[in-house]
Amino acid sequence: MAGDAVYGPRIVFFTGGTALKSLSHALTGRTHNSAHLVTPFDSGGSTAVLRRYIRMPAVGDLRNRLLALADPAVATPPLVALCDLRLADAGEYDTLMQRLYALASERDPAWRGIDPLVADVLRLHLRWFLEFAPPGFDPHGACPGNLLLAGGYLRHGGGLGPVLHLFTRLLRVRGAVVPIVDDDLHLAAELADGTVLLGQHRITGKGVPGITAPVRRLFLTRTRPDGDGQGGDGGPNGPAGQARRAGHDGLIGRNGAGGEERHGADDGSSAPPAEARVPVSGVAVRHIAEADLICFPMGSFYTSVLANLLPEGVGRAVAAAPCPKVYVPNSGTDPEQLGLSVADCAAALLTMLRRDAGAQVPAARLLNTVVVDTRNGVYPGGIDHEGLRAQGVDVLDAPVVRALPGGGAQSAAVAGRHDADAVADLLMGLARPRG
Structure with missing residues (x-):
C-alpha cells in the first residue's frame, strides 16, 4: 500500500480550516500526491495576533495541513503539541516573551520526544522570528507553531515558498500544501441585507456572531480588519494592542442601505473596503493543470x-x-x-x-x-x-x-x-x- 501511494493520483483540494484533517490522514495511506490549495486569509485567534504585526498571509491553516499530511514518525505527539501550543491570552508581557525565548533553547522540556534534527531546525526558525519580528510584538494568544513559519517568512524577506518547501521536506509531508496566493489579503463579504463584513473570522463566526443574512458577494481586500494599516506598531501599548484590550477589533458603521458596515478603518472613514484583484499562485495553477x-x-x-x-x-x-x-x-x-x-x-x-x-x-x-x-x-x-x-x-x-x-x-x-x-x-x- 505504501509503495502504491507514492504513485497515487494527484487529487487537488480547494480547502482551508480543519474540516479535512481526518481526510488528509486517510489520503496519506492511498496517495502521496494530493495537493491542498489553502486559503491564507484567516483573521481570527492567534493568527490575528501575528498578522497585526507582520503584513503576511495567514499561516495557521497551512501549519495544520502540513501536520495532517506529515509522516507520523516525524510528526510525533510532542511535535504536534508544540506546534499547536497557544500562549495565554492574559498575563504579563515580559512573562510571555520569556516563554518564547525559553522555547528557543534546546533545554526546554517541550522538545522532548522530537527528532533532534527536526528540533534544531524548528528552534532556528523560532530564533529567526524573535530576531526579525517588529519591536514590541504582543505575544498574548500567540501560537509558536505559527511563529516558526513566520520566522522563515521574515528570514527570507517575505514569501512562504521557501519555508513551506523546507517544512514539507523536514516533516516528510505526503502531499503538497500551497497557499492559493502568497500575499497579505483579507476576506470581505457583502450580505443580502447590505451588511459588509471585513475579516474571515466575522464571516465564519469565529468568536463573533457571524453572518445574519445570505452572502451576496465575497471578495478580497487589502484593508485590515484590525484597523491597523501599517503593521509593526501593534505592541502591547500601541494602537492595535489598545484596541484589542478594549474589544475594538475593527469598527462598526452604517452603510447607505441602512445595514451594518464593519471594516478596519479606524480613522473615522465610512468607506467600504476596496476589492483587490490578485492573480492565483503559479504553483497552484501548476497543481490544478x-x-x-x-x-x-x-x-x-x-x-x-x-x-x-x-x-x-x-x-x-x-x-x-x-x-x-x-x-x-x-x-x-x-x-x-x-x-x-x-x-x-x-x-x-x-x-x-x-x-x-x-x-x-x-x-x-x-x-x-x-x-x-x-x-x-x-x-x-x-x-x-x-x-x-x-x-x-x-x-x-x-x-x-x-x-x-x-x-x-x-x-x-x-x-x-x-x-x-x-x-x-x-x-x-x-x-x-x-x-
Missing part, C-alpha cells in the same frame, strides 16, 4: 472553499484541467450557508468559477459530480436533485457519512460527520487513471 481529480470538499462553504476561487486565474485553470471535478457538500450545519440547498451551493460554485473562466463555460468543464449521502447525510437546505440536474451536474449518492448510533433520522445539530476512509476511497475511484 496536473490534477487527476479536483475536489471542492466539505468545510466552511464561503471562507474555506469559495474563498480559494477568488484570485484571478483559478476559474480558467479549473476549466482547462482535463479531469473530473467533484463537490462534497457538508453534512450538518454550516453557519455560513444559512439553509442553502446543495443545488444552491453548486450554483454558487459555478458562478464563482465562471466569473473568471467565462459566463458561457459549460458546467461539464467546471463541476461534474456532487456527492451526497441520502441515507446518513443531513442537508438543512435540502439537496434539490432537479436543481442540480438543471445546472448540468450529476448527483452521486454514496455512503460517505457516518451513521450515528441508534439509526433513524438525524438532526442537523448532531449529524454524522463524513467518513474519511469512505470519502478517500470514493475520490480515488473517481480520479482520472494515471498514464
